[in-house]
Amino acid sequence: MELLKVQNISKQFKKIKAVDGISFTLNKGEILGLLGPNGAGKSTTISMISTLIQPDTGEILYADTSIIKKPKVIQESLGYVPQEIALYPMLSGKENLLFWGRAYGLKGKKLKDKIEEISDIIGIKDRLKDKVKTYSGGMKRRLNIGVALLHDPELIIMDEPTVGIDPQSRKHILDTVIGLNKKGMTVIYTSHYMEEVEYLCNRICIMDQGKIIAEGTKEQLIKQYNTTRDIKLKLENYSQEVLKKIELLNCVISVSLLEEEIVVKATQDKKLFKDIVDLLNDDGADIHSMDIVEANLETVFLQLTGRILRD
Amino acid sequence: MLNLIIKDIKNILYDKKTLAIILIMPIVLMSILGAALKGVFSEEDNDNDIQVYEVAIVKEYNYELELDKYKGIFESGFLGDFKGDFDVEGIDPEKIFFEEFMENKEIKEILNYTIVDKETGEQLLKENKASAIIFLPRNFVYDALISLTTPGRNTVAIEIVKNSEKQFSADMVEMIIGRFSEAMNANIAKKTVLINSIIGNGFEQEQIDKFTKLIQDQTTEKVNIAVREVTGEDSLTSFQYYSVAIMTMFLLYAASIGGKALIEEKNEFTLQRLEVSGSTIAKIAMSNFFRIISIAIIQSIIMIVFSSVAISVLWGDVKTVLVAMLCSAFAVGGLGVLVSVLTLVTDRYYIANIFEFGIVNLMALVGGSFIPVEILPKALQKINFIAINGSAINIYLNGMKYRPMEENMRYILLLIGMGVLFILCAGIALKASKKRRVIA
Ligand SMILES: Nc1ncnc2c1ncn2[C@@H]1O[C@H](COP(=O)(O)OP(=O)(O)O)[C@@H](O)[C@H]1O
Numbered sequence: 001m002e003l004l005k006v007q008n009i010s011k012q013f014k015k016i017k018a019v020d021g022i023s024f025t026l027n028k029g030e031i032l033g034l035l036g037p038n039g040a041g042k043s044t045t046i047s048m049i050s051t052l053i054q055p056d057t058g059e060i061l062y063a064d065t066s067i068i069k070k071p072k073v074i075q076e077s078l079g080y081v082p083q084e085i086a087l088y089p090m091l092s093g094k095e096n097l098l099f100w101g102r103a104y105g106l107k108g109k110k111l112k113d114k115i116e117e118i119s120d121i122i123g124i125k126d127r128l129k130d131k132v133k134t135y136s137g138g139m140k141r142r143l144n145i146g147v148a149l150l151h152d153p154e155l156i157i158m159d160e161p162t163v164g165i166d167p168q169s170r171k172h173i174l175d176t177v178i179g180l181n182k183k184g185m186t187v188i189y190t191s192h193y194m195e196e197v198e199y200l201c202n203r204i205c206i207m208d209q210g211k212i213i214a215e216g217t218k219e220q221l222i223k224q225y226n227t228t229r230d231i232k233l234k235l236e237n238y239s240q241e242v243l244k245k246i247e248l249l250n251c252v253i254s255v256s257l258l259e260e261e262i263v264v265k266a267t268q269d270k271k272l273f274k275d276i277v278d279l280l281n282d283d284g285a286d287i288h289s290m291d292i293v294e295a296n297l298e299t300v301f302l303q304l305t306g307r308i309l310r311d
Numbered sequence: 312m313l314n315l316i317i318k319d320i321k322n323i324l325y326d327k328k329t330l331a332i333i334l335i336m337p338i339v340l341m342s343i344l345g346a347a348l349k350g351v352f353s354e355e356d357n358d359n360d361i362q363v364y365e366v367a368i369v370k371e372y373n374y375e376l377e378l379d380k381y382k383g384i385f386e387s388g389f390l391g392d393f394k395g396d397f398d399v400e401g402i403d404p405e406k407i408f409f410e411e412f413m414e415n416k417e418i419k420e421i422l423n424y425t426i427v428d429k430e431t432g433e434q435l436l437k438e439n440k441a442s443a444i445i446f447l448p449r450n451f452v453y454d455a456l457i458s459l460t461t462p463g464r465n466t467v468a469i470e471i472v473k474n475s476e477k478q479f480s481a482d483m484v485e486m487i488i489g490r491f492s493e494a495m496n497a498n499i500a501k502k503t504v505l506i507n508s509i510i511g512n513g514f515e516q517e518q519i520d521k522f523t524k525l526i527q528d529q530t531t532e533k534v535n536i537a538v539r540e541v542t543g544e545d546s547l548t549s550f551q552y553y554s555v556a557i558m559t560m561f562l563l564y565a566a567s568i569g570g571k572a573l574i575e576e577k578n579e580f581t582l583q584r585l586e587v588s589g590s591t592i593a594k595i596a597m598s599n600f601f602r603i604i605s606i607a608i609i610q611s612i613i614m615i616v617f618s619s620v621a622i623s624v625l626w627g628d629v630k631t632v633l634v635a636m637l638c639s640a641f642a643v644g645g646l647g648v649l650v651s652v653l654t655l656v657t658d659r660y661y662i663a664n665i666f667e668f669g670i671v672n673l674m675a676l677v678g679g680s681f682i683p684v685e686i687l688p689k690a691l692q693k694i695n696f697i698a699i700n701g702s703a704i705n706i707y708l709n710g711m712k713y714r715p716m717e718e719n720m721r722y723i724l725l726l727i728g729m730g731v732l733f734i735l736c737a738g739i740a741l742k743a744s745k746k747r748r749v750i751a
């Protein structure tokens with residue numbers, strides 16, 4: 001079932017076209033990833049979906065109703081986790097949760113119970129009474145998410161929720177997202193970390209320069225856009241001829257020398273591995289290590305744009 | 312909405328810096344001013360309940376002997392060409408101290424002195440019958456004369472022994488006598504230059520006469536300055552005027568705190584989050600309005616209570632005080648909201664800063680919070696009521712004079728009108744910017 005339908009939205013900031021005609025749909029119960037480098041337009045897209053900015057063109061439908069005309073429709077069922085920590089640092093964690101809960105119309109026992117539950121989920125129970133400004137980066141991030149969960153939103157949008165935190169907090173957050181999804185929450189998750197999006201998302205939109213340049217499941221994307229993989233070799237006592245022979249193999253695209261390593265770029269071929277080893281044995285070369293770098297979204301992005309994802 | 316207001320107030324209570332500005336600062340300022348006023352001013356109108364501090368004065372000098380000593384030196388030519396026999400009468404230190412200073416009308420209302428010997432003085436202090444003993448030291452007359460009339464600079468050190476059980480009044484005594492010493496020293500500094508120039512150029516009797524007169528004039532003038540009364544309005548005391556003035560000035564700071572509220576929330580990204588949660592900017596701005604009003608009212612109450620208890624300011628008619636408090640809070644709230652909205656929609660933090668440092672201080676000045684309106688230029692006096700604090704001061708002062716409410720009507724309407732106008736402008740600014748506004 002379609003929960004959200006984004007139709008050809010764009011947004012121009014003075015000279016910059018931050019979002020340039022984006023369309024996608026979001027089905028109930030899925031985790032949709034928006035993957036793209038900084039400045040791709042992810043946050044702007046999310047701001048339009050969460051009614052913070054009005055698009056210059058296009059339409060956004062939530063449960064078949066235009067949220068541009070009726071922002072309330074999505075506001076009540078949306079949990080929004082902004083890219084920045086949007087909390088009151090002078091207030092305690094509990095006071096923040098109380099405040100944001102009330103902002104969503106919760107009160108009394110229901111709010112209290114909910115705060116209990118949420119602080120358990122995000123793991124800040126023992127620090128609830130402390131001021132937020134005394135929290136670590138990871139705790140702030142977790143509370144930033146917790147605040148968006150209080151009113152049991154149907155849809156939760158997270159904008160780079162793991163930026164600048166320790167691996168442990170990151171793991172906690174990723175597992176929280178999966179847990180929430182299992183309970184039936186629909187999620188839009190943006191990141192410029194390919195691993196996170198790969199780990200979490202059912203479906204991925206790759207964004208660059210305000211456009212969605214590819215869309216699909218991880219497998220679909222790799223299959224569609226990435227037919228190559230890298231084989232990295234560390235060798236000794238090898239001849240230049242053997243490298244030429246490898247390069248002449250059917251499925252090999254290129255062989256290059258990177259510092260100590262020899263990188264063989266090749267199309268997917270099951271026999272390739274054996275062929276290379278055979279050639280090296282004939283040459284009498286010592287193989288110190290052999291590494292196969294499988295295609296991933298990073299290489300897909302590279303393939304699509306000629307640039308790498310991260311700065 | 313209540314949720315927003317509670318949050319805002321909590322935020323202020325937890326923010327020690329802001330809290331200090333809006334609450335502690337005015338109290339400190341009032342205390343300092345109160346203490347300073349108390350030392351220098353006298354309250355002429357209600358002489359019944361004003362406290363007079365008892366002091367004992369011990370003369371350790373020998374008047375005749377020291378006068379002779381001075382005359383001897385003066386006539387001996389010790390001072391080179393600079394000699395003569397002009398009249399000591401006008402610059403007699405004993406006379407200046409007792410007749411011109413201690414017997415001065417204003418001083419007399421605060422200090423009542425008795426001349427005693429050392430033992431009696433100490434006895435009085437012990438029995439709490441005096442707040443302090445003032446010792447006029449050996450050579451007081453001689454040193455003062457030398458200092459006043461010759462290039463020499465013998466320091467006149469008046470010693471004060473304070474009664475530790477009457478700390479406050481003893482401090483007052485110390486301060487008053489300190490004023491006297493200051494006045495003497497100021498004179499000494501001035502005349503040294505003068506005498507040097509006379510000596511350098513040779514002298515004539517005429518010049519000496521002129522000089523003598525000058526010293527006399529200066530001495531009296533200086534001592535007078537130390538106890539000069541800056542009168543408040545009609546029957547009001549300076550305490551009353553300045554309490555009102557300081558209070559209303561700090562109300563303007565409540566507006567300037569509120570003026571930054573929205574852009575600060577934006578910079579903290581909580582404003583965006585609030586918007587996504589369905590709170591409109593208009594609603595958030597309205598809550599800011601109530602926040603400023605609450606701050607203003609809390610400030611007013613604290614300052615009124617503090618000033619009545621600590622420095623015995625009489626606030627007069629309770630109803631008028633309440634009206635003044637509410638009306639000024641309303642106007643200040645409107646002003647703060649307008650500033651906050653303008654700052655937000657233009658996304659220019661400096662607008663709030665300009666308001667805080669420029670407009671607030673300008674208003675404080677024009678409204679008469681720094682110096683009494685009467686001293687301001689006529690043109691400013693005419694537009695004084697335009698400043699929120701100006702109108703508020705007028706209402707409070709009327710209340711202190713128990714004037715009928717009708718006299719306040721014009722100020723009340725003005726304050727409420729201003730508040731409404733500001734809010735309307737803020738609303739228009741919000742509406743006009745709606746399409747263009749990008750808060751993300
Ligand atoms: N409020 C704004 N005003 C002007 N330019 C903006 C604004 N917000 C974003 N941009 C620009 O739009 C582009 C997309 O930004 P953003 O949506 O934040 O990208 P992402 O979230 O993918 O990093 C960037 O070039 C950014 O500089």
Ligand SMILES: [Mg+2]
Nearest residue numbers: 042043083160
């Ligand atoms: Mg972003």
